Amino acid sequence: MQSYKIAFLGAGSIAEAVIAGLLEANLVKGQDITVSNRSNTDRLSYFKSKYDVNGTHDKKELLRNADIIFFAMKPKDVVEAIAEVKEYITEKQFIISLLAGVSTASMTGLLEKHIPIVRSMPNTSAAILKSATAICASAYATEEHLRIARQLFEAIGSVSVVDEEQMHAVTALAGSGPAYVYYMVEAMEQAAREAGLDNEVAKSLILQTLSGAADMLLTTGKHPAVLRAEITSPNGTTQAGIETLQNNGFPDAIIKCIKRATERSHELGETLQALMKQ
Ligand SMILES: NC(=O)C1=CN([C@@H]2O[C@H](COP(=O)(O)OP(=O)(O)OC[C@H]3O[C@@H](n4cnc5c(N)ncnc54)[C@H](O)[C@@H]3O)[C@@H](O)[C@H]2O)C=CC1
Numbered sequence: 001m002q003s004y005k006i007a008f009l010g011a012g013s014i015a016e017a018v019i020a021g022l023l024e025a026n027l028v029k030g031q032d033i034t035v036s037n038r039s040n041t042d043r044l045s046y047f048k049s050k051y052d053v054n055g056t057h058d059k060k061e062l063l064r065n066a067d068i069i070f071f072a073m074k075p076k077d078v079v080e081a082i083a084e085v086k087e088y089i090t091e092k093q094f095i096i097s098l099l100a101g102v103s104t105a106s107m108t109g110l111l112e113k114h115i116p117i118v119r120s121m122p123n124t125s126a127a128i129l130k131s132a133t134a135i136c137a138s139a140y141a142t143e144e145h146l147r148i149a150r151q152l153f154e155a156i157g158s159v160s161v162v163d164e165e166q167m168h169a170v171t172a173l174a175g176s177g178p179a180y181v182y183y184m185v186e187a188m189e190q191a192a193r194e195a196g197l198d199n200e201v202a203k204s205l206i207l208q209t210l211s212g213a214a215d216m217l218l219t220t221g222k223h224p225a226v227l228r229a230e231i232t233s234p235n236g237t238t239q240a241g242i243e244t245l246q247n248n249g250f251p252d253a254i255i256k257c258i259k260r261a262t263e264r265s266h267e268l269g270e271t272l273q274a275l276m277k278q
């Protein structure tokens with residue numbers, strides 16, 4: 001891949017996961033990445049020492065040589081962030097937005113110029129090259145911008161190209177998705193503790209079970225219901241467990257969870273639009 005100078009506006013969890021992944025994949029050199037945040041100097045020092053990237057609070061300096069600018073602040077902070085940097089961004093650069101809920105049209109409105117934007121939704125598994133990322137292009141992004149973004153995200157996981165309206169559901173499913181799995185692991189660990197299992201033994205059993213199940217889905221191509229049936233002996237332990245999940249609304253809770261997170265993504269975008277009208 002051609003070498004690009006990359007700037008990050010925001011140095012939080014997702015910026016770190018993406019940077020760690022890009023460096024691990026050897027796609028970008030640390031010295032070609034510059035990171036900025038609102039004011040936390042310790043956090044920039046952490047990035048510099050851990051990843052050998054550049055850090056600055058000087059937004060002009062950050063953007064001067066950047067080919068690609070990652071937007072990685074919270075949605076509520078994007079108005080202030082764009083106000084601070086818009087005079088330094090040119091149409092020759094392009095933005096990769098990681099923001100949940102925020103449309104490329106809103107960002108273009110705030111930028112007041114036709115900067116190409118590729119809206120993206122990775123997840124924190126980017127750090128180990130296992131992100132499930134979806135991307136879409138703004139009205140001013142070309143196939144070439146989409147191709148470059150795709151290449152970057154393919155180095156750190158899988159990439160799906162979607163319509164922008166679908167980004168809300170994508171965010172609920174895959175952006176937030178790892179957190180739901182971690183929550184389930186927390187519950188499994190608690191159950192193991194209550195059953196008197198040694199913590200280390202329980203952890204090893206749970207993690208191998210999860211990773212084995214994910215690999216079974218990936219490698220066999222079988223429908224999850226078929227794989228589930230293969231485990232469920234009539235009147236056995238699995239049947240008893242699954243019935244308990246059903247009686248406690250497990251499928252319904254998961255469906256509601258993803259619907260509510262999708263709705264929340266819409267709300268984040270609407271809050272920003274209301275702010276822009278003020
Ligand atoms: N955490 C996650 O798993 C994922 C988060 N996202 C999106 O990424 C964005 C960041 O999320 P996190 O990393 O979790 O947040 P975070 O709170 O960990 O980091 C936000 C960063 O933005 C910086 N920031 C705030 N205002 C700024 C400004 N005006 N200029 C420059 N930097 C500024 C903060 O100092 C901080 O470094 C959000 O929009 C979120 O929707 C997307 C995919 C996954």
Ligand SMILES: O=C(O)[C@@H]1CCC=N1
Nearest residue numbers: 100171174175176177
């Ligand atoms: O919780 C959030 O809003 C962000 C978006 C996807 C993951 N974290």
